[in-house]
Amino acid sequence: MALTAAQIVADALSIAKCPGFTAQGGRALNLVLSDLVLHRNLKVNLVSTTIAVTPNTNGPFNLEVDYLRSYELMYLIEDQPYFLQPSSRLQFDSEPNKSTTSNYPYEWASDLSPVATGGVGLLYIYPQSSGAITINHRYFIKRTDITTPETSSTVPWFEDQDYLVQATALRMMRITDDSRVP
Numbered sequence: 024m025a026l027t028a029a030q031i032v033a034d035a036l037s038i039a040k041c042p043g044f045t046a047q048g049g050r051a052l053n054l055v056l057s058d059l060v061l062h063r064n065l066k067v068n069l070v071s072t073t074i075a076v077t078p079n080t081n082g083p084f085n086l087e088v089d090y091l092r093s094y095e096l097m098y099l100i101e102d103q104p105y106f107l108q109p110s111s112r113l114q115f116d117s118e119p120n121k122s123t124t125s126n127y128p129y130e131w132a133s134d135l136s137p138v139a140t141g142g143v144g145l146l147y148i149y150p151q152s153s154g155a156i157t158i159n160h161r162y163f164i165k166r167t168d169i170t171t172p173e174t175s176s177t178v179p180w181f182e183d184q185d186y187l188v189q190a191t192a193l194r195m196m197r198i199t200d201d202s203r204v205p
Contacts, residue, residue, distance in 0.1 A: 026184045028052060028172035035191035041199050049173030051194035052187065059181055060091065060166050067180065068166065069094055074158040076128070076148065083145035086133065089164040090144050096131050098156045107131040107148060107158070118149050126150045128158075 026034070032048040041048075060068060068091070074084050076098075096107040108130050115132035128148040135144040148158070169177050181187060196204045 025178045026188075028169045028175040028177050028179055031179065031184060031187050031191060032173045034188045035195055038188065038192035039195035039199065039201060041195055044195060044198065045173040047198060048191060048195055049169075049171060049175075051191045051198075052172045052179070053168040054194060055187060055190040056166065056179060056181060057168070058190075060163075064094070064163060065181075067182075068163045069161060070164055071159060071161045074146070074160055076152045076156045076158060078154050079151050081128070081149055081151035082147035083134070084147075086144035086146055087162070087164075088143055091163045091165045093131070093133065094161040094163060096148075096158050096160050098128075098158045100127065100156070105129070110149070115147060115149060126153055128152055128156075 028049070032045065032052050035051070036042050036044060036048045059065060070089075072087060074096075076084075093109065097104050098107075099105070105127055107128055110130045110132045112132050112134060115130065118130075128150060130149040132147050132149075133144055134147070138144055146160075166180060169175050169179065179187060193204065195201075
């Protein structure tokens with residue numbers, strides 16, 4: 024039986040011996056889930072999409088709203104896979120003749136600066152494609168927080184519920200200066 028977010032928080036608070044800390048317990052569960060998304064490359068957070076590239080263009084291509092980080096970009100030419108290598112924006116911006124060099128793309132860079140102002144991230148390829156290609160983009164997604172997890176009937180996306188209970192309890196023990204933290 025899958026535990027709801029509220030049950031996970033209740034069990035964690037019981038283990039941490041701080042039953043009145045329900046709001047903090049809910050925030051702790053969301054922090055645990057956020058840590059799993061941001062710092063672990065869990066395949067459950069991996070999705071695929073395609074990017075249609077027209078000839079003589081290198082971007083920018085809009086990234087998805089739920090984009091966190093890329094796993095791989097590849098395309099096929101006559102059933103032969105070509106994988107694009109990641110590049111920093113500094114390296115990418117220093118590539119020569121972006122407007123006149125055409126070939127099969129072998130490099131990509133992202134620009135996430137628009138996200139800070141409510142926009143979507145951007146993706147660039149180098150060199151610009153000499154023909155129409157479809158890039159398969161596999162990327163890790165961001166997950167939204169559970170709204171009021173301490174009372175929510177939502178089942179968290181992460182399946183190892185024992186881990187969620189223990190990790191949430193550990194965060195609560197840190198709040199209460201519990202001697203069991205180490």
